[in-house]
Amino acid sequence: MTLTWKWELVIYLWIAGIAGGAFFTAFLIDRFTGRKHEQLPKIAVFTSVPLVLLGSLLLVFDLGEQLRAWHLFTRFRVSSPMSMGSWILLLFALNGVVMIALWWSKSFEPSEAKPTVLSRVARVIRPAAAVVGILSWIEFALAVLLIAYTGVLLSATNQPMWSGILLLPALFVASAISTGMALLVLVLRTGLGRLLNHLFGGKGEPIPSETMHTMGIASIALGIIEIVVLVGYIVWLAFFSGAAGAAAVAVLLTGPMSLIFWGGVVLVGLVIPLVLEVVSARGKEAVVGSVLASASLILLGGLFLRAAVLLGGQMV
């Protein structure tokens, strides 16, 4: 048994999901609360763009011929999820960089002294800042495609654990949003969020505690959705995918991936954070330690899920 895709791809699928999920979450919270959280999408872009760039580096590192990576951008092949994914990654990162530049130009305070290069740049691009709203809708659509693609990449193959199983993209999307929101919570709960807020000319005001509370409840809902999809995926694999599907389930539940699956995906990634969150949500004030712990565990669980499915899928 040879593994063509190893840890680089595991980490890549994980952080691409986090990046897309973080912007997805931040954008929706801002829109659904009537634009009361304009700093959230900014913080999300600022964290997700570096993640996507890091992920792309891992992807290139994993190639057999790294210096030919640019070949990816000479073709647009709808039938190939990897081709579509490369373009989605590129556009997500580029669009994010443009959004950061526009936000920055809006908040840039030119110093009273002589104009600097930066202030000139800010003055030149500031008129374009009006389109940042449209760009954030585009970024949202790209985020959805990005997190969907990490699952489609695997299901458009002929490996029994992945092949043609429609619940695999669903599982990866659920996990991506869950881990993306966990990262947002971590960023907001540690001073990093305020730092980023300052960077965009905000005053570093914290996110209202009601919002943090609602995010906690949303995280519980996401955990439950993920469990439902995960169970559906395993059942589909075990009973509707023939002998090879059953063998794939055995790899996950009792075979070489069983420790990662039961310990990492189920216990660390789903059960413990859910218990922590439910306990925490009952109190009036969330216990910061418990929130940080559950967010970190959800993030780890996402990594274990990618490892179990990506590595295990090549062992069937």
Next chain:
Amino acid sequence: MANAMLIDESRCMACRGCQVACKQWNDNPAEETHNWGSYENPPELSAITWTKIKFTEKKEGDEVKWLFLKQGCMHCTEASCEAVCPTGAISHQGQYVLVDQEWCIGCGYCVAACPFDAIHSIFESEDGGEQKATARKCVFCVDRTTNDLPPACVKTCPANALGWGDRDAMLAKAKERVGVLQASGFPKANLYGEHELGGLHRLYVLVDRPSAYGLPDAPKHATSTVGAQWLSGIVTAGVVAAVPFWLLFKRQRAKEASEGGEGQ
């Protein structure tokens, strides 16, 4: 007019001359192998082993029977590797499915997509480690066959199990052989490859069900449901957006509005 390879597994005696001839003609180095309990060696196809005989032991009554299968690229008409290749390095040239070695980036997607596990990008390097490179597989000895020579494996086969020629002629020959086998004590004899994936360019005469040899009974194209897969991911994102996020934050907003109203 497409050519095809005919592989008559009822004649194969697993001498593995084809494996050696393939390596010699295509300049592929040998692999370090060890005894893993079978004469079958190396255990798997790789980026430097493009064809090999797979041994399957089957118990029939008290007897153990061997089923031999010459593995390698089927040059499918509807080739999964070609569909998923992100750079277009894999393409059809007549009946050949070929990887442009100068254009392939070695991403390994075709390796996961192939229904027959016939294309690989990893091989054992001379120091025993693993090396990742461009995707490689059987090329039907394109440099021979475009010069009216049979592929190296066909040329070397001493059992007359391999044939190369016009696909229709090979099909006719295979069907005739299947008839002969069925009439002489092999009722399960069948032809594999005529219609699978739009027609394979390797045609097998088998004496048992394809799955008994380890071949997929109904091979699937890797991207046959890719549209539904995209939809599944997008719909899930929509459901998540609606159920936890929209509902919860709408509630929060309503609560804030009512509290704000009381305060005034």
